[in-house]
Amino acid sequence: MQRYLDHTEGGCSIRQLARELKCHPSTVLRQIRRVENRRDDPLIDCALGELAAAHFDRLAAPKFQHFADSATLRTAALEVLARLCQSGAILAVADGMEKAVVVREGDSAMSKLAVEQGLAGNMALLGWISCTRPGRLRRYHITPMGRTVYSRLMADRENRARANLEQGFSETQHRFLPGRGDRPKERRTRYGLGETPLDMLARLQDKSGEPFLPRELVDAGKRLREDFELAQVGDHLAQSRAYFAASEGCGRSKPPKRSAASKAAKKRAAAAMAAMGSGLNDIALRCCCHLEGLEAAERHLGWSARSGKIVLRIALAQLKAFYDETDERLGDSHGNQLIG
Known part of the structure; x- marks a missing residue:
């Protein structure tokens, strides 16, 4: 777009642009022709006119704010892309x-979303929408x-929201920095959050508009977390009972005896982890049981970015x-008692 405007509005020749860019003139010519062919779209034609006015007339501000502020563009485009x-x-x-x-077909008039033509033209210019x-x-x-772009913008917003939810006090974190003699402590995983990584993935949609994680897969992950939590709670209760039931004479407590429900939950969780196998159970344990974010899990496991959600779905x-x-083997259906 910059080279096209320099050639059509600024009067620079194709050879001059090629010398500045250190490339062949045919490369610049193809780029200019590609942009010129797109000007048949009135949205793109209007957007290029606004860009030309803002670029070559420094005193004139662009008519639409989306051309001057990329943050405003991302914020406004996120809602439009989510609808589309x-x-x-x-559109x-x-x-x-x-x-x-x-x-959208079948929706009421109240669900329609009005969009400024400047925003729509900018999205068409960037190739996010096409006529x-x-x-x-x-x-x-x-x-x-x-x-x-929508997936990246949504991921960035969710990461910022999750960081604010988990960390907090971001404006005063300089007061809590450790001193030179202090050893950094490992951060403890937080339980009982209002939204789990599975709930965040369930809101995403694939190319066909279907949920990235179907409801039955989310229920399976919550079922694994339920067995994990039951086993953990059973261990804590057994240790507490053994501590308070210790004899005053000997001063030593007996080995803790777990309940039958805790043993069964631990057995079910271990069987589920063994059924998934090595590699798959790592990401399931971190995201479903420990409620660890996908980015943190990918970093700890040494995986590439955005690969964790694919492996987690598998x-x-x-x-x-x-x-x-x-x-089917036991002849009964499971219902979550703690979660969901």
């Missing part, structure tokens, strides 16, 4: 109308690049198959 990711959603733009609208039906009433659909599918086989 839904099945059957389109409609009519000639002579100041705003575009995001609609699939030109005419007086143009229809735009989200592109694969737009879905990727592990949950294996876990669901194990639970289905167990329920």
Whole structure:
């Protein structure tokens, strides 16, 4: 876009641009032709006009704030991209109308979302949406690049929200920094959060608009966490009873005796971990039982970024198959007693 505007609005020749960029003139020519062919779209044509006015007229501010502030663009585009990711959603733009609208088949009029044409033009210019039906009433659909950008923006927002929820006191963290002689302590995992990593993944959608994690996979992960919590609670209760029941004469407590429910829960959790196998049970234990975030789990396991959610979905599918086989063999259905 920059080279196209320098050539059409600034009057720079293609050879001059190629010398500045240290590339062949045919490369610049192809880029300029590619942008010129996209100007048939009125949204892109209007967006390029605004960019040209803001770039070559330094005193004139851009008409739309989205061209001047990338943070404003990301915040405003997140809601629009979330609507367009839904099945059957389109962005409609009519000639002579100041705003575009995001609609979905079967939805009521109250669920429509009005979008400024400056924002829609910027999204079309970046390749996040594309026109699939030109005419007086143009229809735009989200592109694969737009879905990727939406996933990244949603992940960034969830990471910031989770960091604020778990850490807190970010504005005064300089007062809690350890001194030179203090040894850094390992951070303890927090339980009982309002939203687990599985709930966060369940809100994501794939390319077809379906949930990234179906409900049955989320229930399987919560079932594993329930058995894990029951086993942990049983161990703590057994140790407390053994401590208070110790004889005053000998001063030594007997080995703690766990309850039958705790033993059964620990046995079920161990069987589920063995059914998933090595590699899959690592990510399931960290995310389902320890409530560890995907980024932290990927870092501790040495995996590449954004690979944890794929492996976790495979592990949950294996876990669901194990639970289905167990329920069919035992002839009963399981219901969560602690979670969900």
